[in-house]
Amino acid sequence: MIHIKKSVSLVLAFLLAFTVSGCNFNSEQSNTNTQTPGTAEQPSQQPAAKKVLRIYETDEVPTLDTAHAHDSASFAVLNNSMEGLYRRDPNSQPYLAMAEKHDVSPDSLVHTFTIRSNAKWSNGDPVTAHDFEYAWKRVYEEAGHYSFMFETAAILHAPQIQKGEKKPEELGVKALDERTLEVKLEYPNPLLNQLLSFPTFFPQKKEFVESQKDKFGLEYNTTLYNGPFMLTDWKHEQGWTFEKNPHYWETDKIKVDQIDVYVVKDVATALTLYESGQLDRVSLNSSFVDQYRDKEGFTTIKDPSIRFLRFNHTHPALANANIRRAINMAWDKEGLTNVILNDGATPLYGVVPGGFFFSPEGKDYRELNGEINKGTVEQAQELWKKGLQEVGVSEVKVALNLADTDQQKKVGEFLKNQLEKNLPGFTMELKSVPTSQRLELEKAITYDISISSWGPDYSDPMTYLDMWVTGGSANRMKYSNPKYDEMVKQAKTETDLSKRFQIMLELEKMLLVEDVAIAPLYQEGLAILQRPTVKDYVVLPTAPKYNYQWVDIVSP
Structure with missing residues (x-):
């Protein structure tokens, strides 16, 4: 516990910063589903307390622009606040998400996707096939770090665009109408569905992106979301807040109301926060494994x-x-x-x-x-x-x-x-x-x-x-x-x-x-210490690893 005691003053300053920032630990938020105390005569008038998950990242999020994101912190946020044609289930298998239908030509070179009629952005606007075509081509226009993913997916002309032999507008993706997206491949690719769940393939709404100019993706309110959660706060170098997206097509299946994510650089500080009830999950390094190995909630995960x-x-x-x-x-x-x-x-x-x-x-x-x-x-x-x-x-x-x-x-x-x-x-x-x-x-x-x-x-x-x-x-x-x-x-x-x-x-x-x-x-x-009240916290084997779509907070 020596390392933890040395961190107390740092932790107090850390907590104070969040208290004044708005992205905070406060008494009105609960990490259980226990109802607010009330009288026996009027139990139906007392709403259940918010289900709030408290976790941390070791790094700040550089950007939420899918054309530029290339780090694990950005991918973790994007994977939970946005969505592509496919999404991955708890077993990391792809399933249809923004697309409700996927048709394939006999030679497996032409893939036609039908966008869900109830697919919406967090401002209520419909997600369209044009949003996908715009976003994919924009990755090349912005010289995005992960443009190679289109070549990995075998999207038509991706290799030539990567080499500068063709222009981004020649990429094999085209919106045939508002809800129909056509994707052409260089060759049949059995990995396509899985790859389409990666953030580089997520949509963007052209009008919104252009209205935000160089601020797009750099603040919670200069980003548009179409996934299970949306960011409602983001204090740089301190943390951010997810809340359930009411416009998400499966919002009724999301179990937690809010996720508070804090930037914590070292394990000792994270453990102090965990032991004081301010975090629900901590990743341990070798210095602390033996100390916590026999504690409730300790587990190791193969990565x-x-x-x-x-x-x-x-x-x-x-x-x-x-x-x-x-x-x-x-x-x-x-x-x-x-x-x-x-x-x-x-x-x-x-x-x-x-x-x-x-x-x-x-x-x-x-x-x-x-x-x-x-x-x-x-x-x-x-x-x-x-x-x-x-x-x-x-x-x-x-x-x-x-x-x-x-x-x-x-x-x-x-x-x-x-x-x-x-x-x-x-x-x-x-x-x-x-x-x-x-x-x-x-x-x-x-x-x-x-x-x-x-x-x-x-x-x-x-x-x-x-x-x-x-x-x-x-x-x-x-x-x-x-x-x-x-x-x-x-x-x-x-x-x-x-x-x-x-x-x-x-x-x-x-x-x-x-x-x-x-x-x-x-x-x-991964050596993990997690509260028993946290259930179905899914760690996927491939990037992005974290999907909070199924996580729940239960009574102790």
């Missing part, structure tokens, strides 16, 4: 996000596959996850994590491909000796870039100690840098080794595999294999799902067994 070592393939020594393979094998992955992290993370022996991605026959991808490059320290040392001889050196000095968080610093120290102990002649310097700086260094490929992370954008192994194509925006290490590039294209156009899955299994083996392009570290876990 499909991964951490891995990204190698600069132009580095004189790291360009050698045996040196990379030795680095991958020469440390204790179980020790890292079980002792250093201690939050539900698990060792990773592949690029695709386990427990989330299954073949058409129902087999787990990770189980089918097994544990790749798992070996002993002795095997690593043999590979290391061979690699040094091939390169013609007796020692290797590298710098490791990592995020400037307590957890990642611990991971870096662990790796440094293990590798320097087990690989004679190996020296590693640790460089902790802000995430934004690390990403810039990776993009410029001005690093030796970098601890990188990846969370899936959609529920399919390809979200981990097509990162490594030559020149890809996520490659960031000068890795190139023409055969790999060709197999990615083959997998994306293969309509036989079993054959497609087999190609994806082979892609991982090529990446990690033949080329040893990266070194997997671990599959992330």
